[in-house]
Amino acid sequence: MHRTMRFALGAIVAVTSVWAAAGGLPAAAPEAAGVSSARLENVTATFQRAVDSGELPGAVLAIARRGHLVYEKSVGWRDFERKAPMSSDAIFRMYSMTKPIVSVAAMMLVEEGRLSLDEPVSKYIPEFAKMTVGVETPDPNGGAPTFTTVPAKRQITVHDLLRHTSGLTYGVLGAKTAVKQLYIDNEIFSQKWVLADFARALAKLPLAFEPGTTFEYSHSTDVLGRVVEVASGKTLDVFLKERILDPLGMKDTAWEVAPENVDRFAQPRPDVYTGETPKMLDLTQKATFFAGGHGLVSTAADYIRFCQMLLNGGTLEGVRILGPKTLSFMASNHLNTQISPGPNYIPGPGYGFGLGFAVRLETGQSDWPGSTGEYFWAGAGGTYFWIDPKEQVVAVLLSQEPVRRQHWRVVFRDLVYQSLGD
Numbered sequence: 009m010h011r012t013m014r015f016a017l018g019a020i021v022a023v024t025s026v027w028a029a030a031g032g033l034p035a036a037a038p039e040a041a042g043v044s045s046a047r048l049e050n051v052t053a054t055f056q057r058a059v060d061s062g063e064l065p066g067a068v069l070a071i072a073r074r075g076h077l078v079y080e081k082s083v084g085w086r087d088f089e090r091k092a093p094m095s096s097d098a099i100f101r102m103y104s105m106t107k108p109i110v111s112v113a114a115m116m117l118v119e120e121g122r123l124s125l126d127e128p129v130s131k132y133i134p135e136f137a138k139m140t141v142g143v144e145t146p147d148p149n150g151g152a153p154t155f156t157t158v159p160a161k162r163q164i165t166v167h168d169l170l171r172h173t174s175g176l177t178y179g180v181l182g183a184k185t186a187v188k189q190l191y192i193d194n195e196i197f198s199q200k201w202v203l204a205d206f207a208r209a210l211a212k213l214p215l216a217f218e219p220g221t222t223f224e225y226s227h228s229t230d231v232l233g234r235v236v237e238v239a240s241g242k243t244l245d246v247f248l249k250e251r252i253l254d255p256l257g258m259k260d261t262a263w264e265v266a267p268e269n270v271d272r273f274a275q276p277r278p279d280v281y282t283g284e285t286p287k288m289l290d291l292t293q294k295a296t297f298f299a300g301g302h303g304l305v306s307t308a309a310d311y312i313r314f315c316q317m318l319l320n321g322g323t324l325e326g327v328r329i330l331g332p333k334t335l336s337f338m339a340s341n342h343l344n345t346q347i348s349p350g351p352n353y354i355p356g357p358g359y360g361f362g363l364g365f366a367v368r369l370e371t372g373q374s375d376w377p378g379s380t381g382e383y384f385w386a387g388a389g390g391t392y393f394w395i396d397p398k399e400q401v402v403a404v405l406l407s408q409e410p411v412r413r414q415h416w417r418v419v420f421r422d423l424v425y426q427s428l429g430d
Contacts (some may be wrong), residue, residue, distance in 0.1 A: 029164055032309035033316055036076035038427075039194045043071070043078045043411035047427040052081055054423060055416075059084035064416065066094035067390075067407040068308040071424055072316060074400045079427075080308070088277035098274045099265055100406045101289055102304045102311070103310040103387030107229045109314065110300040111170055111364025113236050113248055115334050125167035129174075129231065132238040134163055136231075141175065142187040142214035155186040157214045164219045169232040170363040171342040174227040174352075175215030182352040187216045196227070199289065199299045203244060207234040223343055223361060233300020238258035244298040254326045256317060258310040263295035270361060273305075276408045284409050288389055302387075308404050311393060315402040319395050338363040339383045339397075376421040392417045 038045040051069060058064035066084025070077065082094040118121035132136035140157040147153055160175065168174040179191025190213050191197065201209070210227060217224055233244045240247050245263055253261050265273045276286045291305055313324060318339075322330030330338075341360030343349075355366035358373030365385040368378050384394035390407035405420045407413070 013195075016020040016062070032070070032080070033072050033075070034373045035080075036074075036078055038078040041073040041076055041078050042429045044427050044429055048079050049428065051079065051420070051423045052083070053203065054419060055083045057341045058416070062277075063405060063412060064409050065277035066095065066098075066274065067405060067409075068096055068098055068100075069232055069415075069420065070308045070312050070404045071427075072402040073428070075316065075320070079310070085277065086272070087275045089275070094274070096273065096309055097243070097272055097309065098259070098406070099260055099269055099305050099307055099387045100274050100391055100408060101291055101387070102306050102391050103289075103302045103389045105178045105306070105311065105385060105387040105391050105393065106300070106302050108302040108318075108364045108385055109228055109248060109252060109304065110233050110236065110244070111338070112318075112330060113244075113252060114166070114170065114232055115338060115363065116238060116251060117239050117328060119331060123166060123235070125165065125170070126350060126409050127166050128163040129166060129169065129235060130163055132235045133207050133211065135208050135230070139164065139211070139219075140177070140184070140214045141218055142190075142216060144186055153186075158360055160215060161167055162220065164215075166235060167342070168230070169220050169228040169235065171361055172225055172228050173220050173347055173363060174228045174231070175217040175219045175222070175224070175228065175345070176210065176228050176231065177216040177224050178226050178423055181225065182365075185216065187214055189216070199297050201299075203230070203234050203237065203298050203300075206297070206299070207231050217350070220347070222348045223353060223355075224350045225352055227301060229301035229364075236300070244300060245295070252314075252329060255329065256310075256313050256324055258306065258417050261304055261306040261310045263291075263298055265292050265304070265305055267292075274406070274408045276410070279411055286408075288410070306406075308406050311406070312402055312404045313397055315393050315404065319397060319400070319402055339367055339395075341364070341367050341369060376418045377425045380422065386413070386417060388413070390416070392420065393419070401428070 065088050068082045071079040082096045084094050086092045086094045086098045139160040141160050143156050144153040164174045171275040179188040179196055237244050278285045317324040317329055321332035322335045339362050342362055343360045355361050358370050359366040360369050365383045368382045369381055379396050379398040383397040386392040390409040392405040395402050403424050
């Protein structure tokens with residue numbers, strides 16, 4: 009084999025053996041943490057095959073057990089077009105994996121008595137005081153439905169924002185409705201907003217559901233981000249940096265990719281079946297919209313530190329972010345039997361939803377393995393994490409492959425659990 013080709017292939021499948029020096033977690037031999045190093049080779053082989061087939065541009069995969077990093081691989085390409093190999097310090101668009109961080113920020117304010125879950129959102133954003141709910145009535149003759157609005161029966165609470173029962177929606181997910189069309193018409197999904205103006209614009213539109221009645225994945229965490237700003241007296245970017253990111257040593261987590269780090273920014277590749285390159289947020293320009301529900305960039309080393317803090321009950325390396333009872337409360341199911349799962353129940357069968365992430369209620373029902381009490385969330389760009397307290401496992405998958413992202417999440421889960429021993 010040609011020397012340069014050997015070098016390139018070696019770079020495509022790389023491992024960092026002392027990731028702690030790069031800001032991640034302290035490393036340990038897999039067997040020392042009850043993980044089979046032989047079975048971990050299935051993880052590497054499977055994701056390398058996905059790269060070779062063109063179904064995956066590249067990925068960074070990290071697994072920690074009992075507080076130590078036991079596996080970290082970077083496979084494929086950070087930038088396929090430029091033939092730049094993936095590296096363990098690659099920076100990814102996190103999309104909705106921003107939500108758990110912002111949810112933690114809100115619960116920090118709850119612990120400080122500056123915020124309460126039972127409070128109406130209108131206490132912090134007055135425009136939410138008198139919301140309406142959109143109602144579509146079918147035409148008995150088969151014509152277009154009639155759209156009207158009615159006053160909401162109660163106000164949206166902070167609790168509703170955290171568990172996505174606010175009645176808000178996303179204009180771009182699921183079947184189109186009259187309310188979602190209003191979101192589109194008012195450019196709610198634009199990235200040109202400032203968070204305060206965004207929240208006020210959203211408050212002018214009708215809700216998709218009565219508050220507290222339906223789980224609907226939505227702009228709830230974006231609004232929560234504005235609540236954090238008002239309650240703390242700081243913009244969301246500053247609050248997160250000062251209170252979570254810097255204390256946890258998450259040095260590469262931010263709202264944009266700094267100019268000196270652009271050569272670490274992971275990119276999608278043309279889809280192997282359609283030839284089209286997925287459109288993703290640029291995030292190399294100076295950020296002005298600090299949306300609570302999306303927008304952060306991060307690395308596997310950074311995000312696994314955040315996850316380990318959660319698994320540890322709110323602390324990491326002597327730094328306490330939250331109290332253990334607060335963390336346990338967040339990782340409990342907050343959807344009661346009176347709350348409908350709605351038409352777009354993102355957590356999936358076998359899961360409830362806590363305060364910022366889906367929570368596993370039973371080992372069966374789901375399409376993927378796990379333990380009762382584990383919790384997870386993901387990002388639309390191809391990022392994913394889950395935390396299994398029973399197995400003392402944290403796993404992070406970062407890629408920029410939005411088309412088949414759910415498939416690779418399930419595959420990664422299968423592979424992680426098959427590697428675990430006692």
